[in-house]
Amino acid sequence: MxxxxxxxxxxxxxxxxxxxxxxxxxxxxxxxxxxxxxxxxxxxxxxxxxxxxxxxxxxxxxxxxxxxxxxxxxxxxxxxxxxxxxxxxxxxxxxxxxxxxxxxxxxxxxxxxxxxxxxxxxxxxxxxxIPGWPEMGPDADDPELTIERFRERIRRHPGELKSLLRNPRFVAGIGNAYSDEILWEARLAPLRRRSTLRPDEIDRLYEAMRLVLREATTRLRSLVPPDIHLQHREFLKVHLRGGDACPRCGNVLRQIGGSEATTFCRTCQPPF
Ligand SMILES: [Zn+2]
Structure with a gap:
């Protein structure tokens, strides 16, 4: 996607x-x-x-x-x-x-x-x-989505972190692949509930979101053109790499779910 x-x-x-x-x-x-x-x-x-x-x-x-x-x-x-x-x-x-x-x-x-x-x-x-357009939140890479605004917005959006990142009413543009990458970068478990996050973890989530999207965009700029129909995912660190070694700690990456799989590291992303 x-x-x-x-x-x-x-x-x-x-x-x-x-x-x-x-x-x-x-x-x-x-x-x-x-x-x-x-x-x-x-x-x-x-x-x-x-x-x-x-x-x-x-x-x-x-x-x-x-x-x-x-x-x-x-x-x-x-x-x-x-x-x-x-x-x-x-x-x-x-x-x-x-x-x-x-x-x-x-x-x-x-x-x-x-x-x-x-x-x-x-x-x-x-x-x-267009259906869904009026409710759409800011783009995840929008310069106006500052850390202060992110902290304020996240308060209004409960639920598990993986679904939160994919919810376009919260931030727009993130799907199944990049939500895995962002949560791994932030060292936060995908099924953690937003209500359990400490303030420093919310900030970590914001920083990881910006970093992952910025790095991927830069990478894709050199990989994709001129063949815009090709989707490059080979540089992703964890998404769909269940069973491989975690690039940070070396433990085995877990993968749950079928076609909409979630991949994460139980060591780097503890469930609390
Ligand atoms: Zn790990």
Whole structure:
């Protein structure tokens, strides 16, 4: 599942490579994923692509027309990927949800093996009409999310730390993989309840969240481009490495759960 660092890099790469292009064709081979009418989609033809960005787990792609503006907000959920194809380049053999063609012959595709992603085409002033958008908390890497604000926000969000980090109402952009990495870095057990945290542990959680996301984003910037459809996770320290040695203490990493597995170290992340 693409998370904050993955989508940040996709947005940077798209901003760099397709900003200023004009749309020559749009099609939605899997209309079920696209929350827009065929007329809305057709209206993108002739519009100019602006700089892509990211908010939470949404990739945002703005379009400027003569009289109207539109934003494509794509939440890739479990398996959505963006492909940027140049003319005569590689072929995509995965299910395409949306295809945009540009005036230089290049093509942006949203493909989704699981067909679970959600794509919205809205007026940029009406992002709030997207389900979940108005309740979304600050991005986990938002400079305005200071440690003071984090301490204050966490008080209002009870529950286990793993679910807390993945709750977009608390902080946006973190999923299953990076929540494991952050909790291991913070030396906090995933099933600890927020109410049991001491003030120094709350601060540790904040510092770990910022550090892990910053380091991953930097790492991905050198790994991902130009192949934005590839998801790199090989540098993660614990997520899905159950049975391996903990990189900090050497004890065996534990893994619980199935497809949405949680990996942690019982020594470094004691349950109290
Ligand atoms: Zn350990």
């Amino acid at each position: 693409p998370e904050l660092p993955d989508l940040t890099i996709v947005a940077e790469e798209l901003a760099d490579r397709i900003s200023g292009r004009s749309v020559t064709d749009v099609s939605a081979p899997a209309p079920i994923l696209v929350r827009a009418t065929p007329q809305d989609l057709r209206a993108l033809v002739g519009m100019t692509v602006g700089p892509a960005s990211r908010r939470g787990k949404f990739l945002l792609l703005p379009f400027d027309g003569e009289a109207t503006r539109r934003t494509l907000a794509a939440n890739p959920m479990l398996a959505g990927r963006f492909w940027l194809l140049v003319e005569g380049g590689a072929k995509v053999r995965v299910r395409t949800g949306l295809r945009l063609r540009f005036d230089d012959g290049s093509e942006l595709r949203y493909v989704d093996r699981e067909m679970l992603g959600k794509l919205y085409l809205v007026d940029p002033e009406r992002l709030d009409s």
